[in-house]
Amino acid sequence: MRRADRPAGGLPWYGYAALCLLTAATLCLCVSLGSVAVPFGDTAAAIWKAVWGLELPQGMSRTIILNVRLPRVLATALCGASLALCGAAMQGLLRNPLADGSTLGVSAGASLGAVTALLLEISFPGLPFAGTMITAMLFALGSLILILSLSYAADRGMSTQTIILMGVVLSMFVTSIISLLTAFSGDKLRSITFWTMGSLSGAGYTETLVLLGALAVFGGVLLSRADELNAFSLGEDAARHMGVAVRPVKLTVLVCVAALIGVCVSVGGSIGFVGLIVPHAARLFTGANHRRVLPLSLFMGAVFLMLADLLARTVVSPIELPIGVVTSLVGAVAFVVIFFRRRRPC
Amino acid sequence: MLEAKRLTVAYEGGDAVRDVSFSAEAGEWLMLIGPNGAGKSTLLAALAQCAPYQGTVLLDARDARRWRPRAFARAVGVLAQTHAAGYAFTVEELVSMGRYAHTHGFFRSQDPNGREAVRRALDMAGLWELRLRNMRTLSGGELQRAYLAQALAQEPRVLLLDEPANHLDLVYQKQLFELIGRWMRDGDRCVISVVHDLSLALRYGTRVLLLDRGCLTADGPARDTLASDALRRAYGMDVADWMAQTAERWREVAGGKSHGSGQGSRAC
Structure with a gap:
């Protein structure tokens, strides 16, 4: 069959x-800048050689580039790509431009898992580094199951409105539990507060690999559902008329979004606005077609979060701002600008 | 082609459609008529597999519930009464979505006849020139034609239309119904549409089905159903007489126009 x-x-x-x-240029820029600046050309050359397994000169630059900054920037890029992709998918699925990964309540669920792991110092045998990550993912999955069960109990058709309502309610409920836990966290208050505002400072190659695997699997499935998301953008009945198997597709998208959000939250904490703002910006360039919005959101999300992370660690150096604060500040302003641009008459 | 057998659609507080049976064959244009709340749109939703029902819907003599969604969509296209797009697609993107049921591959990128089918549907609906326009800039009539083109791009054999002339002025109504008529006569196809305007049912329908409080009370050629006592009972008035009086007035208007008085008209 022809292509x-x-x-x-x-x-x-x-x-x-x-x-x-x-994306590659932004990655090199973000790796080269920091408390110790490394020339852009040297950074690009070092990363190129590392990718192809070529000999690298020993020294502080090598350590800074390959051991400190590159894993962090890579994890940041993958987090940004995943969050933006999830936001674009959710906005299409729920036909709601204000939806993103957190609309489902999964983000809050993952946060609760991570806070619980931090408080109780949970670790898993053989995977001592991944206590927070695994707990966050389990809680994210639990939240999704709870939301879908409640939605099904309330409405057998599991309409998108019911799912949004359940997600919002669960989000608020879980957020209040997190506040309660934080109030009783004692000497762990600072680390929990910092984590809930988002931080990728501790991300290494292990986290990067987990994020890459999750994005390849779940992100790949989401990218393959672009036509279905286009159909959902016209409404569930319209999608059904076009031949979309509405419930299985909806479940597939929700599970993939929950899994990706769970992994991202477990690595970087709560990072707001990426999933909301980036798909809107992508639509300004490409229009509404999800065949273009999804891949463009993925790349733009990576670039946006890398730059936000760069700002977070350089703007008041040596103090590092939580990345969630930067994305929320930039995102809120950008959202208002995009909103008014879209409303401006021709 | 499409057959409903003892179809009942239950809603809270009673049956919206009660024990309805009929069949539609190739070359037929069935008009579903009835007063508000008679169950016309609900019956159409059940035929389109969008509302739970008791009884059976047969498509090519096979239970519609056993058809896979994409195979069903390749056979049955639907034009809804209202549209609620969340985002502003171009006309071409909107019409292209009708090809979903024909696409293959993991990324659904294979559809050998896709471009030609979309071009044909755009041409047929008279939208080729508007294909790059944002759908939010279209008039009501153009938008309805765009959604119809989407259903035509699906290349179905059965077209279900829920009040397709809703909110359209006379010119657009005529364009739309003649377009659907041409499409139907162009192959082994049939159309089932809900209409409120009985003139349209009389003019374009090959068969008219009357629904009254969920029950099918008349089914036959347009002239027979529209002259039946069942119609008078359903609407609580002598519909044929009222339409005849209106037609008489129109004849007078047309006569006045031929005398060329022209009073009361102004150039824009």
């Missing part, structure tokens, strides 16, 4: 090439 002869399809190859270049 795609589809009208109104995805991004052209040169679009992907430009996005890859932009």
